[in-house]
Amino acid sequence: MTVQRDLVVIGASAGGVEALRQVVRSLSPDFPAAVLVVMHLAPGAPTALPQILSRAGPLRAVPATHAGPLTKGVIHVAPPDHHLLVDEGALMLSHGPTENGHRPAINATFRSAAVAAGSRAIGVILSGALHDGAVGLDAVLERGGLAMVQDPADALYPGMPESALARVHTEHVYPADVLGKVLDRLVRAPAGAGPAEPPSPALLLEDRIARDGVRRGAVAEELAAAASGYSCPDCQGALLELGQQTGEYRCRLGHAWSAEALLTARDAELERALWTALRSLDEKATLADRMQRDATGRGLAGLTGRYENTARECGAAAETLRRFLLSLSQEPEANP
Structure with a gap:
Protein backbone atom coordinates (compact mmCIF):
# COMPACT_ATOMS: atom_id res chain seq x y z
CA MET A 1 0.00 0.00 0.00
CA THR A 2 1.41 3.39 -0.97
CA VAL A 3 1.24 6.52 1.17
CA GLN A 4 1.67 10.23 0.50
CA ARG A 5 4.37 12.35 2.05
CA ASP A 6 2.17 14.61 4.14
CA LEU A 7 4.57 15.96 6.77
CA VAL A 8 7.38 18.41 5.92
CA VAL A 9 9.84 19.50 8.62
CA ILE A 10 12.18 22.42 7.84
CA GLY A 11 15.14 23.50 9.95
CA ALA A 12 17.04 26.78 9.61
CA SER A 13 19.27 29.04 11.64
CA ALA A 14 21.57 31.94 10.71
CA GLY A 15 20.62 33.32 7.29
CA GLY A 16 17.54 31.11 7.26
CA VAL A 17 14.76 33.70 7.11
CA GLU A 18 15.42 34.62 3.49
CA ALA A 19 15.84 30.95 2.53
CA LEU A 20 12.52 30.14 4.21
CA ARG A 21 10.81 32.98 2.37
CA GLN A 22 12.08 31.64 -0.97
CA VAL A 23 10.94 28.11 -0.18
CA VAL A 24 7.39 28.98 0.94
CA ARG A 25 6.98 31.42 -1.98
CA SER A 26 7.13 28.42 -4.34
CA LEU A 27 4.53 26.29 -2.57
CA SER A 28 1.05 25.97 -4.09
CA PRO A 29 -2.11 27.17 -2.29
CA ASP A 30 -3.34 23.56 -2.24
CA PHE A 31 -0.11 22.17 -0.72
CA PRO A 32 -1.22 18.74 0.57
CA ALA A 33 1.09 18.42 3.59
CA ALA A 34 1.55 19.97 7.01
CA VAL A 35 4.74 22.01 7.44
CA LEU A 36 6.74 22.37 10.66
CA VAL A 37 9.39 25.12 10.76
CA VAL A 38 12.11 25.23 13.40
CA MET A 39 14.48 28.18 13.58
CA HIS A 40 16.94 28.79 16.39
CA LEU A 41 15.56 31.53 18.63
CA ALA A 42 16.75 33.03 21.90
CA PRO A 43 14.55 32.09 24.90
CA GLY A 44 11.93 34.73 25.55
CA ALA A 45 12.68 36.60 22.32
CA PRO A 46 9.61 37.65 20.33
CA THR A 47 9.49 36.42 16.74
CA ALA A 48 7.64 37.71 13.69
CA LEU A 49 8.50 34.62 11.65
CA PRO A 50 4.85 33.43 11.25
CA GLN A 51 3.86 36.84 9.86
CA ILE A 52 6.93 36.94 7.58
CA LEU A 53 6.18 33.51 6.11
CA SER A 54 2.46 34.24 5.72
CA ARG A 55 3.31 37.30 3.64
CA ALA A 56 5.97 35.44 1.64
CA GLY A 57 3.73 32.78 0.07
CA PRO A 58 0.19 31.46 -0.31
CA LEU A 59 0.15 29.29 2.85
CA ARG A 60 -0.90 30.52 6.27
CA ALA A 61 1.86 30.40 8.90
CA VAL A 62 0.94 30.26 12.60
CA PRO A 63 2.79 29.84 15.91
CA ALA A 64 2.63 26.20 16.93
CA THR A 65 0.47 25.50 20.00
CA HIS A 66 0.57 22.58 22.40
CA ALA A 67 -2.01 19.91 21.46
CA GLY A 68 -2.96 21.95 18.40
CA PRO A 69 -3.99 20.13 15.21
CA LEU A 70 -1.39 19.14 12.64
CA THR A 71 -3.08 20.76 9.66
CA LYS A 72 -2.26 20.19 6.00
CA GLY A 73 -1.58 23.34 4.04
CA VAL A 74 -0.54 25.24 7.19
CA ILE A 75 2.98 26.22 8.32
CA HIS A 76 3.43 25.60 12.05
CA VAL A 77 6.34 27.64 13.48
CA ALA A 78 8.16 26.53 16.63
CA PRO A 79 7.94 29.15 19.42
CA PRO A 80 11.00 30.24 21.42
CA ASP A 81 12.28 27.96 24.20
CA HIS A 82 10.18 24.93 23.22
CA HIS A 83 10.89 21.84 21.14
CA LEU A 84 8.25 21.31 18.46
CA LEU A 85 7.22 17.64 18.28
CA VAL A 86 4.52 15.44 16.73
CA ASP A 87 2.26 13.34 18.94
CA GLU A 88 -0.39 11.11 17.32
CA GLY A 89 -1.42 13.59 14.65
CA ALA A 90 -1.21 16.65 16.91
CA LEU A 91 1.49 19.13 17.83
CA MET A 92 3.38 18.94 21.09
CA LEU A 93 5.50 21.66 22.71
CA SER A 94 8.15 20.44 25.12
CA HIS A 95 10.60 22.09 27.50
CA GLY A 96 12.92 19.08 27.23
CA PRO A 97 16.73 19.27 27.44
CA THR A 98 18.51 21.58 24.99
CA GLU A 99 20.40 20.12 22.04
CA ASN A 100 23.60 21.85 20.93
CA GLY A 101 22.51 24.62 23.28
CA HIS A 102 19.21 25.14 21.41
CA ARG A 103 15.55 24.90 22.33
CA PRO A 104 13.82 24.60 19.88
CA ALA A 105 16.27 22.15 18.32
CA ILE A 106 15.99 20.97 14.73
CA ASN A 107 17.18 17.46 15.61
CA ALA A 108 14.35 17.02 18.12
CA THR A 109 11.65 17.95 15.58
CA PHE A 110 13.15 15.81 12.82
CA ARG A 111 13.45 12.74 15.07
CA SER A 112 9.85 13.22 16.21
CA ALA A 113 8.68 13.41 12.60
CA ALA A 114 10.66 10.27 11.76
CA VAL A 115 9.06 8.34 14.61
CA ALA A 116 5.53 9.61 13.96
CA ALA A 117 5.40 9.68 10.15
CA GLY A 118 8.08 7.29 8.89
CA SER A 119 8.14 7.31 5.08
CA ARG A 120 5.54 10.11 5.00
CA ALA A 121 8.08 12.66 6.28
CA ILE A 122 10.34 15.00 4.32
CA GLY A 123 13.19 16.72 6.18
CA VAL A 124 14.63 19.97 4.81
CA ILE A 125 17.84 21.68 5.99
CA LEU A 126 18.41 25.35 5.12
CA SER A 127 21.05 27.97 5.91
CA GLY A 128 22.65 27.87 9.35
CA ALA A 129 25.86 27.40 11.29
CA LEU A 130 27.26 24.26 12.90
CA HIS A 131 25.57 20.84 13.00
CA ASP A 132 21.98 20.97 14.29
CA GLY A 133 19.67 19.00 12.00
CA ALA A 134 22.19 16.53 10.57
CA VAL A 135 21.42 13.74 13.05
CA GLY A 136 17.68 14.38 12.77
CA LEU A 137 17.81 14.27 8.96
CA ASP A 138 19.60 10.92 9.22
CA ALA A 139 16.70 9.66 11.37
CA VAL A 140 14.19 10.77 8.70
CA LEU A 141 16.08 8.74 6.09
CA GLU A 142 16.42 5.78 8.45
CA ARG A 143 12.63 5.61 8.68
CA GLY A 144 12.12 5.78 4.91
CA GLY A 145 11.51 9.52 4.57
CA LEU A 146 13.13 11.95 2.13
CA ALA A 147 15.98 14.38 2.79
CA MET A 148 16.33 17.75 1.08
CA VAL A 149 19.20 20.22 1.61
CA GLN A 150 19.78 23.77 0.45
CA ASP A 151 22.83 23.94 -1.80
CA PRO A 152 25.66 25.16 0.49
CA ALA A 153 26.82 27.51 -2.27
CA ASP A 154 23.39 29.17 -2.13
CA ALA A 155 23.24 29.41 1.70
CA LEU A 156 24.28 32.57 3.50
CA TYR A 157 25.69 30.30 6.24
CA PRO A 158 26.62 26.92 4.71
CA GLY A 159 27.54 25.13 7.95
CA MET A 160 24.27 23.26 8.51
CA PRO A 161 23.80 22.22 4.86
CA GLU A 162 27.42 21.03 4.69
CA SER A 163 27.08 19.07 7.95
CA ALA A 164 23.87 17.45 6.72
CA LEU A 165 25.46 16.41 3.42
CA ALA A 166 28.50 15.03 5.24
CA ARG A 167 26.19 12.72 7.19
CA VAL A 168 23.48 11.73 4.69
CA HIS A 169 23.29 11.08 0.97
CA THR A 170 20.50 12.73 -0.97
CA GLU A 171 19.98 13.72 -4.58
CA HIS A 172 17.72 16.57 -3.51
CA VAL A 173 20.21 19.44 -3.14
CA TYR A 174 18.99 22.73 -4.61
CA PRO A 175 19.11 26.51 -4.23
CA ALA A 176 16.31 27.72 -1.96
CA ASP A 177 14.19 29.12 -4.81
CA VAL A 178 14.29 25.74 -6.60
CA LEU A 179 13.90 23.65 -3.47
CA GLY A 180 10.35 24.87 -2.84
CA LYS A 181 9.24 23.97 -6.35
CA VAL A 182 10.68 20.45 -6.08
CA LEU A 183 9.14 20.03 -2.62
CA ASP A 184 5.73 20.94 -4.03
CA ARG A 185 6.07 18.09 -6.53
CA LEU A 186 7.43 15.53 -4.06
CA VAL A 187 4.49 15.79 -1.65
CA ARG A 188 2.16 14.84 -4.49
CA ALA A 189 4.11 11.70 -5.49
CA PRO A 190 3.50 8.29 -3.84
CA ALA A 191 6.02 7.54 -1.09
CA GLY A 192 5.85 3.75 -1.22
CA ALA A 193 5.11 1.40 1.64
CA GLY A 194 7.97 2.59 3.86
CA PRO A 195 10.10 0.45 6.22
CA ALA A 196 8.45 -2.53 7.91
CA GLU A 197 10.66 -2.31 11.00
CA PRO A 198 9.62 -0.08 13.92
CA PRO A 199 11.88 2.78 15.06
CA SER A 200 15.08 1.66 16.75
CA PRO A 201 15.27 1.73 20.58
CA ALA A 202 17.91 4.48 20.35
CA LEU A 203 15.67 6.68 18.20
CA LEU A 204 12.69 6.11 20.50
CA LEU A 205 14.75 6.97 23.58
CA GLU A 206 16.07 10.19 22.09
CA ASP A 207 12.57 11.20 21.02
CA ARG A 208 11.33 10.46 24.54
CA ILE A 209 14.10 12.60 26.06
CA ALA A 210 12.96 15.59 23.96
CA ARG A 211 9.38 15.02 25.16
CA ASP A 212 9.78 14.16 28.82
CA GLY A 213 13.41 14.63 29.86
CA VAL A 214 15.41 11.59 30.88
CA ARG A 215 15.06 9.35 33.90
CA ARG A 216 18.16 8.72 35.99
CA GLY A 217 20.70 6.59 34.17
CA ALA A 218 18.58 6.14 31.03
CA VAL A 219 21.23 7.41 28.61
CA ALA A 220 23.89 5.04 29.93
CA GLU A 221 21.56 2.08 30.34
CA GLU A 222 19.56 2.22 27.12
CA LEU A 223 22.11 3.58 24.65
CA ALA A 224 25.51 2.10 23.84
CA ALA A 225 27.35 4.90 25.60
CA ALA A 226 30.77 5.31 27.14
CA ALA A 227 32.28 8.07 29.26
CA SER A 228 33.79 10.69 26.97
CA GLY A 229 35.95 12.53 29.49
CA TYR A 230 34.15 15.79 28.63
CA SER A 231 31.64 17.80 30.64
CA CYS A 232 28.29 19.25 29.56
CA PRO A 233 28.38 23.05 29.02
CA ASP A 234 24.75 23.29 30.20
CA CYS A 235 24.98 21.46 33.54
CA GLN A 236 28.70 20.55 33.91
CA GLY A 237 27.77 16.87 34.23
CA ALA A 238 29.73 14.09 32.54
CA LEU A 239 29.02 13.58 28.84
CA LEU A 240 28.54 10.11 27.40
CA GLU A 241 29.59 9.40 23.81
CA LEU A 242 26.78 7.67 21.95
CA GLY A 243 28.06 4.41 20.51
CA GLN A 244 26.08 4.51 17.27
CA GLN A 245 26.71 8.20 16.55
CA THR A 246 30.40 9.11 16.51
CA GLY A 247 30.95 12.61 17.80
CA GLU A 248 27.50 12.82 19.45
CA TYR A 249 27.20 13.23 23.21
CA ARG A 250 24.52 13.32 25.92
CA CYS A 251 24.76 13.92 29.64
CA ARG A 252 22.69 12.04 32.21
CA LEU A 253 20.15 14.90 32.23
CA GLY A 254 19.65 14.58 28.48
CA HIS A 255 21.47 17.64 27.10
CA ALA A 256 22.81 16.72 23.65
CA TRP A 257 25.91 18.01 21.85
CA SER A 258 27.68 17.37 18.58
CA ALA A 259 31.47 17.54 18.63
CA GLU A 260 31.46 20.79 16.65
Whole structure:
Protein backbone atom coordinates (compact mmCIF):
# COMPACT_ATOMS: atom_id res chain seq x y z
CA MET A 1 0.00 0.00 0.00
CA THR A 2 1.41 3.39 -0.97
CA VAL A 3 1.24 6.52 1.17
CA GLN A 4 1.67 10.23 0.50
CA ARG A 5 4.37 12.35 2.05
CA ASP A 6 2.17 14.61 4.14
CA LEU A 7 4.57 15.96 6.77
CA VAL A 8 7.38 18.41 5.92
CA VAL A 9 9.84 19.50 8.62
CA ILE A 10 12.18 22.42 7.84
CA GLY A 11 15.14 23.50 9.95
CA ALA A 12 17.04 26.78 9.61
CA SER A 13 19.27 29.04 11.64
CA ALA A 14 21.57 31.94 10.71
CA GLY A 15 20.62 33.32 7.29
CA GLY A 16 17.54 31.11 7.26
CA VAL A 17 14.76 33.70 7.11
CA GLU A 18 15.42 34.62 3.49
CA ALA A 19 15.84 30.95 2.53
CA LEU A 20 12.52 30.14 4.21
CA ARG A 21 10.81 32.98 2.37
CA GLN A 22 12.08 31.64 -0.97
CA VAL A 23 10.94 28.11 -0.18
CA VAL A 24 7.39 28.98 0.94
CA ARG A 25 6.98 31.42 -1.98
CA SER A 26 7.13 28.42 -4.34
CA LEU A 27 4.53 26.29 -2.57
CA SER A 28 1.05 25.97 -4.09
CA PRO A 29 -2.11 27.17 -2.29
CA ASP A 30 -3.34 23.56 -2.24
CA PHE A 31 -0.11 22.17 -0.72
CA PRO A 32 -1.22 18.74 0.57
CA ALA A 33 1.09 18.42 3.59
CA ALA A 34 1.55 19.97 7.01
CA VAL A 35 4.74 22.01 7.44
CA LEU A 36 6.74 22.37 10.66
CA VAL A 37 9.39 25.12 10.76
CA VAL A 38 12.11 25.23 13.40
CA MET A 39 14.48 28.18 13.58
CA HIS A 40 16.94 28.79 16.39
CA LEU A 41 15.56 31.53 18.63
CA ALA A 42 16.75 33.03 21.90
CA PRO A 43 14.55 32.09 24.90
CA GLY A 44 11.93 34.73 25.55
CA ALA A 45 12.68 36.60 22.32
CA PRO A 46 9.61 37.65 20.33
CA THR A 47 9.49 36.42 16.74
CA ALA A 48 7.64 37.71 13.69
CA LEU A 49 8.50 34.62 11.65
CA PRO A 50 4.85 33.43 11.25
CA GLN A 51 3.86 36.84 9.86
CA ILE A 52 6.93 36.94 7.58
CA LEU A 53 6.18 33.51 6.11
CA SER A 54 2.46 34.24 5.72
CA ARG A 55 3.31 37.30 3.64
CA ALA A 56 5.97 35.44 1.64
CA GLY A 57 3.73 32.78 0.07
CA PRO A 58 0.19 31.46 -0.31
CA LEU A 59 0.15 29.29 2.85
CA ARG A 60 -0.90 30.52 6.27
CA ALA A 61 1.86 30.40 8.90
CA VAL A 62 0.94 30.26 12.60
CA PRO A 63 2.79 29.84 15.91
CA ALA A 64 2.63 26.20 16.93
CA THR A 65 0.47 25.50 20.00
CA HIS A 66 0.57 22.58 22.40
CA ALA A 67 -2.01 19.91 21.46
CA GLY A 68 -2.96 21.95 18.40
CA PRO A 69 -3.99 20.13 15.21
CA LEU A 70 -1.39 19.14 12.64
CA THR A 71 -3.08 20.76 9.66
CA LYS A 72 -2.26 20.19 6.00
CA GLY A 73 -1.58 23.34 4.04
CA VAL A 74 -0.54 25.24 7.19
CA ILE A 75 2.98 26.22 8.32
CA HIS A 76 3.43 25.60 12.05
CA VAL A 77 6.34 27.64 13.48
CA ALA A 78 8.16 26.53 16.63
CA PRO A 79 7.94 29.15 19.42
CA PRO A 80 11.00 30.24 21.42
CA ASP A 81 12.28 27.96 24.20
CA HIS A 82 10.18 24.93 23.22
CA HIS A 83 10.89 21.84 21.14
CA LEU A 84 8.25 21.31 18.46
CA LEU A 85 7.22 17.64 18.28
CA VAL A 86 4.52 15.44 16.73
CA ASP A 87 2.26 13.34 18.94
CA GLU A 88 -0.39 11.11 17.32
CA GLY A 89 -1.42 13.59 14.65
CA ALA A 90 -1.21 16.65 16.91
CA LEU A 91 1.49 19.13 17.83
CA MET A 92 3.38 18.94 21.09
CA LEU A 93 5.50 21.66 22.71
CA SER A 94 8.15 20.44 25.12
CA HIS A 95 10.60 22.09 27.50
CA GLY A 96 12.92 19.08 27.23
CA PRO A 97 16.73 19.27 27.44
CA THR A 98 18.51 21.58 24.99
CA GLU A 99 20.40 20.12 22.04
CA ASN A 100 23.60 21.85 20.93
CA GLY A 101 22.51 24.62 23.28
CA HIS A 102 19.21 25.14 21.41
CA ARG A 103 15.55 24.90 22.33
CA PRO A 104 13.82 24.60 19.88
CA ALA A 105 16.27 22.15 18.32
CA ILE A 106 15.99 20.97 14.73
CA ASN A 107 17.18 17.46 15.61
CA ALA A 108 14.35 17.02 18.12
CA THR A 109 11.65 17.95 15.58
CA PHE A 110 13.15 15.81 12.82
CA ARG A 111 13.45 12.74 15.07
CA SER A 112 9.85 13.22 16.21
CA ALA A 113 8.68 13.41 12.60
CA ALA A 114 10.66 10.27 11.76
CA VAL A 115 9.06 8.34 14.61
CA ALA A 116 5.53 9.61 13.96
CA ALA A 117 5.40 9.68 10.15
CA GLY A 118 8.08 7.29 8.89
CA SER A 119 8.14 7.31 5.08
CA ARG A 120 5.54 10.11 5.00
CA ALA A 121 8.08 12.66 6.28
CA ILE A 122 10.34 15.00 4.32
CA GLY A 123 13.19 16.72 6.18
CA VAL A 124 14.63 19.97 4.81
CA ILE A 125 17.84 21.68 5.99
CA LEU A 126 18.41 25.35 5.12
CA SER A 127 21.05 27.97 5.91
CA GLY A 128 22.65 27.87 9.35
CA ALA A 129 25.86 27.40 11.29
CA LEU A 130 27.26 24.26 12.90
CA HIS A 131 25.57 20.84 13.00
CA ASP A 132 21.98 20.97 14.29
CA GLY A 133 19.67 19.00 12.00
CA ALA A 134 22.19 16.53 10.57
CA VAL A 135 21.42 13.74 13.05
CA GLY A 136 17.68 14.38 12.77
CA LEU A 137 17.81 14.27 8.96
CA ASP A 138 19.60 10.92 9.22
CA ALA A 139 16.70 9.66 11.37
CA VAL A 140 14.19 10.77 8.70
CA LEU A 141 16.08 8.74 6.09
CA GLU A 142 16.42 5.78 8.45
CA ARG A 143 12.63 5.61 8.68
CA GLY A 144 12.12 5.78 4.91
CA GLY A 145 11.51 9.52 4.57
CA LEU A 146 13.13 11.95 2.13
CA ALA A 147 15.98 14.38 2.79
CA MET A 148 16.33 17.75 1.08
CA VAL A 149 19.20 20.22 1.61
CA GLN A 150 19.78 23.77 0.45
CA ASP A 151 22.83 23.94 -1.80
CA PRO A 152 25.66 25.16 0.49
CA ALA A 153 26.82 27.51 -2.27
CA ASP A 154 23.39 29.17 -2.13
CA ALA A 155 23.24 29.41 1.70
CA LEU A 156 24.28 32.57 3.50
CA TYR A 157 25.69 30.30 6.24
CA PRO A 158 26.62 26.92 4.71
CA GLY A 159 27.54 25.13 7.95
CA MET A 160 24.27 23.26 8.51
CA PRO A 161 23.80 22.22 4.86
CA GLU A 162 27.42 21.03 4.69
CA SER A 163 27.08 19.07 7.95
CA ALA A 164 23.87 17.45 6.72
CA LEU A 165 25.46 16.41 3.42
CA ALA A 166 28.50 15.03 5.24
CA ARG A 167 26.19 12.72 7.19
CA VAL A 168 23.48 11.73 4.69
CA HIS A 169 23.29 11.08 0.97
CA THR A 170 20.50 12.73 -0.97
CA GLU A 171 19.98 13.72 -4.58
CA HIS A 172 17.72 16.57 -3.51
CA VAL A 173 20.21 19.44 -3.14
CA TYR A 174 18.99 22.73 -4.61
CA PRO A 175 19.11 26.51 -4.23
CA ALA A 176 16.31 27.72 -1.96
CA ASP A 177 14.19 29.12 -4.81
CA VAL A 178 14.29 25.74 -6.60
CA LEU A 179 13.90 23.65 -3.47
CA GLY A 180 10.35 24.87 -2.84
CA LYS A 181 9.24 23.97 -6.35
CA VAL A 182 10.68 20.45 -6.08
CA LEU A 183 9.14 20.03 -2.62
CA ASP A 184 5.73 20.94 -4.03
CA ARG A 185 6.07 18.09 -6.53
CA LEU A 186 7.43 15.53 -4.06
CA VAL A 187 4.49 15.79 -1.65
CA ARG A 188 2.16 14.84 -4.49
CA ALA A 189 4.11 11.70 -5.49
CA PRO A 190 3.50 8.29 -3.84
CA ALA A 191 6.02 7.54 -1.09
CA GLY A 192 5.85 3.75 -1.22
CA ALA A 193 5.11 1.40 1.64
CA GLY A 194 7.97 2.59 3.86
CA PRO A 195 10.10 0.45 6.22
CA ALA A 196 8.45 -2.53 7.91
CA GLU A 197 10.66 -2.31 11.00
CA PRO A 198 9.62 -0.08 13.92
CA PRO A 199 11.88 2.78 15.06
CA SER A 200 15.08 1.66 16.75
CA PRO A 201 15.27 1.73 20.58
CA ALA A 202 17.91 4.48 20.35
CA LEU A 203 15.67 6.68 18.20
CA LEU A 204 12.69 6.11 20.50
CA LEU A 205 14.75 6.97 23.58
CA GLU A 206 16.07 10.19 22.09
CA ASP A 207 12.57 11.20 21.02
CA ARG A 208 11.33 10.46 24.54
CA ILE A 209 14.10 12.60 26.06
CA ALA A 210 12.96 15.59 23.96
CA ARG A 211 9.38 15.02 25.16
CA ASP A 212 9.78 14.16 28.82
CA GLY A 213 13.41 14.63 29.86
CA VAL A 214 15.41 11.59 30.88
CA ARG A 215 15.06 9.35 33.90
CA ARG A 216 18.16 8.72 35.99
CA GLY A 217 20.70 6.59 34.17
CA ALA A 218 18.58 6.14 31.03
CA VAL A 219 21.23 7.41 28.61
CA ALA A 220 23.89 5.04 29.93
CA GLU A 221 21.56 2.08 30.34
CA GLU A 222 19.56 2.22 27.12
CA LEU A 223 22.11 3.58 24.65
CA ALA A 224 25.51 2.10 23.84
CA ALA A 225 27.35 4.90 25.60
CA ALA A 226 30.77 5.31 27.14
CA ALA A 227 32.28 8.07 29.26
CA SER A 228 33.79 10.69 26.97
CA GLY A 229 35.95 12.53 29.49
CA TYR A 230 34.15 15.79 28.63
CA SER A 231 31.64 17.80 30.64
CA CYS A 232 28.29 19.25 29.56
CA PRO A 233 28.38 23.05 29.02
CA ASP A 234 24.75 23.29 30.20
CA CYS A 235 24.98 21.46 33.54
CA GLN A 236 28.70 20.55 33.91
CA GLY A 237 27.77 16.87 34.23
CA ALA A 238 29.73 14.09 32.54
CA LEU A 239 29.02 13.58 28.84
CA LEU A 240 28.54 10.11 27.40
CA GLU A 241 29.59 9.40 23.81
CA LEU A 242 26.78 7.67 21.95
CA GLY A 243 28.06 4.41 20.51
CA GLN A 244 26.08 4.51 17.27
CA GLN A 245 26.71 8.20 16.55
CA THR A 246 30.40 9.11 16.51
CA GLY A 247 30.95 12.61 17.80
CA GLU A 248 27.50 12.82 19.45
CA TYR A 249 27.20 13.23 23.21
CA ARG A 250 24.52 13.32 25.92
CA CYS A 251 24.76 13.92 29.64
CA ARG A 252 22.69 12.04 32.21
CA LEU A 253 20.15 14.90 32.23
CA GLY A 254 19.65 14.58 28.48
CA HIS A 255 21.47 17.64 27.10
CA ALA A 256 22.81 16.72 23.65
CA TRP A 257 25.91 18.01 21.85
CA SER A 258 27.68 17.37 18.58
CA ALA A 259 31.47 17.54 18.63
CA GLU A 260 31.46 20.79 16.65
CA ALA A 261 28.88 22.46 18.90
CA LEU A 262 30.78 21.28 21.97
CA LEU A 263 33.99 22.81 20.60
CA THR A 264 32.22 26.13 20.01
CA ALA A 265 30.76 26.06 23.53
CA ARG A 266 34.27 25.50 24.89
CA ASP A 267 35.45 28.61 23.01
CA ALA A 268 32.80 30.71 24.76
CA GLU A 269 33.54 29.08 28.10
CA LEU A 270 37.27 29.78 27.72
CA GLU A 271 36.68 33.42 26.81
CA ARG A 272 34.45 33.91 29.86
CA ALA A 273 37.15 32.38 32.08
CA LEU A 274 39.82 34.65 30.60
CA TRP A 275 37.72 37.78 31.17
CA THR A 276 37.22 36.65 34.77
CA ALA A 277 40.98 36.18 35.13
CA LEU A 278 41.58 39.66 33.69
CA ARG A 279 39.16 41.20 36.15
CA SER A 280 40.89 39.39 39.04
CA LEU A 281 44.35 40.56 37.91
CA ASP A 282 43.15 44.15 37.54
CA GLU A 283 41.59 44.13 41.00
CA LYS A 284 44.67 42.50 42.56
CA ALA A 285 47.00 45.05 40.93
CA THR A 286 44.81 47.95 42.11
CA LEU A 287 44.61 46.58 45.66
CA ALA A 288 48.36 45.92 45.83
CA ASP A 289 49.08 49.45 44.58
CA ARG A 290 46.83 50.91 47.28
CA MET A 291 48.49 48.78 49.96
CA GLN A 292 51.92 49.84 48.67
CA ARG A 293 51.00 53.53 49.09
CA ASP A 294 49.64 52.87 52.56
CA ALA A 295 52.82 51.02 53.58
CA THR A 296 54.96 53.86 52.21
CA GLY A 297 53.01 56.43 54.23
CA ARG A 298 53.55 54.39 57.39
CA GLY A 299 57.29 53.94 56.71
CA LEU A 300 57.11 50.16 56.27
CA ALA A 301 59.87 49.76 53.69
CA GLY A 302 59.78 45.94 53.62
CA LEU A 303 56.07 45.82 52.84
CA THR A 304 56.37 48.65 50.32
CA GLY A 305 58.69 46.65 48.07
CA ARG A 306 56.57 43.50 48.36
CA TYR A 307 53.33 45.25 47.39
CA GLU A 308 55.06 47.17 44.61
CA ASN A 309 56.33 43.92 43.05
CA THR A 310 52.86 42.36 43.31
CA ALA A 311 51.21 45.35 41.61
CA ARG A 312 53.82 45.37 38.83
CA GLU A 313 53.56 41.62 38.14
CA CYS A 314 49.75 41.63 38.11
CA GLY A 315 49.66 44.72 35.91
CA ALA A 316 52.01 43.14 33.37
CA ALA A 317 50.04 39.88 33.32
CA ALA A 318 46.76 41.77 32.96
CA GLU A 319 48.11 43.79 30.03
CA THR A 320 49.23 40.63 28.22
CA LEU A 321 45.85 38.99 28.78
CA ARG A 322 44.00 42.16 27.76
CA ARG A 323 45.87 42.32 24.44
CA PHE A 324 45.05 38.66 23.75
CA LEU A 325 41.34 39.10 24.51
CA LEU A 326 41.07 42.20 22.36
CA SER A 327 42.76 40.35 19.49
CA LEU A 328 39.94 37.77 19.56
CA SER A 329 37.40 40.42 18.58
CA GLN A 330 39.40 41.89 15.71
CA GLU A 331 38.16 41.16 12.20
CA PRO A 332 40.60 38.97 10.22
CA GLU A 333 42.36 40.72 7.40
CA ALA A 334 41.00 39.97 3.96
CA ASN A 335 43.15 37.78 1.74
CA PRO A 336 44.93 39.77 -0.96
